[in-house]
Amino acid sequence: MIRRGKSITGKPVGPNKTQQKTIKPSKTRKIIRRYHFLNQTKLKLLKLLSLDDANNLLYESLRSGNSHFREGSDLRHKEMNSIIETQLIKTNQHKEDKSLLYKLLGYVYYELTDSQGLANYQMASKMGQDSKRGGDSSKILIEWMKEIIPREDKRVMRALEIGSLSSRNKISTSGIFNPVVRIDLNNSNDAEGIIRQDFMRRPIPKEDSDKFDLISCSLVLNFVPTPIGRGEMCERFEQFLKRDEKGYVFIVLPLPCLANSRYMTSERFHSMMKCIGYKKLQYKEAKKVCYMLYQRAYDNTTTKRSPFTKKKQCRDGPGMNNFNIMLNKD
Numbered sequence: 001m002i003r004r005g006k007s008i009t010g011k012p013v014g015p016n017k018t019q020q021k022t023i024k025p026s027k028t029r030k031i032i033r034r035y036h037f038l039n040q041t042k043l044k045l046l047k048l049l050s051l052d053d054a055n056n057l058l059y060e061s062l063r064s065g066n067s068h069f070r071e072g073s074d075l076r077h078k079e080m081n082s083i084i085e086t087q088l089i090k091t092n093q094h095k096e097d098k099s100l101l102y103k104l105l106g107y108v109y110y111e112l113t114d115s116q117g118l119a120n121y122q123m124a125s126k127m128g129q130d131s132k133r134g135g136d137s138s139k140i141l142i143e144w145m146k147e148i149i150p151r152e153d154k155r156v157m158r159a160l161e162i163g164s165l166s167s168r169n170k171i172s173t174s175g176i177f178n179p180v181v182r183i184d185l186n187n188s189n190d191a192e193g194i195i196r197q198d199f200m201r202r203p204i205p206k207e208d209s210d211k212f213d214l215i216s217c218s219l220v221l222n223f224v225p226t227p228i229g230r231g232e233m234c235e236r237f238e239q240f241l242k243r244d245e246k247g248y249v250f251i252v253l254p255l256p257c258l259a260n261s262r263y264m265t266s267e268r269f270h271s272m273m274k275c276i277g278y279k280k281l282q283y284k285e286a287k288k289v290c291y292m293l294y295q296r297a298y299d300n301t302t303t304k305r306s307p308f309t310k311k312k313q314c315r316d317g318p319g320m321n322n323f324n325i326m327l328n329k330d
């Protein structure tokens, strides 16, 4: 799945006739793929070096305290550094060479935190929301919610949108949800009403009134680099959903994650969600993505957790990917 791509720190994308920045679909895909590659490589390097960056403080401390890391992060490359890029693809081959691993880590951190790279990544993700390229996935959510909620029910629902790129999407403008709390890991555009925040570190609300009726998680789970990390994200939803109501979770995934993976199918995903307390209300496949709506279900028919704590191959075939989601052993 990981492929070699071009630098995301390439030249800025110029204005078009409408003064809006655009990127061609092929470049959009490359930028996104590159970003995922860097994230995966960062995790591998941290593991090889037995480091933990849970508090996001590592960059500063390594920059001041490790000369190899600093050397890597100082390679302020306009063009990709081909030697380093090759070494990044084969990190395991260099596992004995700690100095090189630190240098690679410095390089990766710089690439990931470089503001031009991030801006391009954000723009590439936004381009994916362009109506010509799949559009705003929350349109489907709103259609479904309108079917579910009786007309006479005028209750306004609170929503948390994880991985939000715009405050003008249907989830924010339909009037069904108010407020819509929008968070994103990387968003630097606070003026648009998107809080820069990692959902996995968002404080758990104490009061039920601060919890949500709906969590939207569109094209975010596939962004999380590890199967266990994805499972943890799914399990965390529950702590943000209101207790008295039956909260909803809207999930969107790239279709190949469920339709072309050796380890995950739509049935397996629904069973995993059932196991952690949700019933499936809706499932729809489009050309490139699949949409799902779940609701909290406090029933007594528990599904065993153990099938989802292990890697299980469901099928195999040429060109299949290894996308997976796993639950922690309790």
Ligand SMILES: C[S@@+](CC[C@H](N)C(=O)[O-])C[C@H]1O[C@@H](n2cnc3c(N)ncnc32)[C@H](O)[C@@H]1O
Binding pocket: 125, 128, 129, 137, 162, 163, 164, 165, 183, 184, 185, 186, 187, 197, 198, 199, 200, 217, 218, 219, 220, 223, 224, 252
């Ligand atoms: C591909 S974009 C999807 C954007 C949009 N929701 C959509 O459906 O097109 C994925 C976004 O999820 C964000 N993201 C990933 N993990 C996150 C986390 N733990 N907390 C908050 N945002 C996260 C990333 O920063 C990125 O902007």
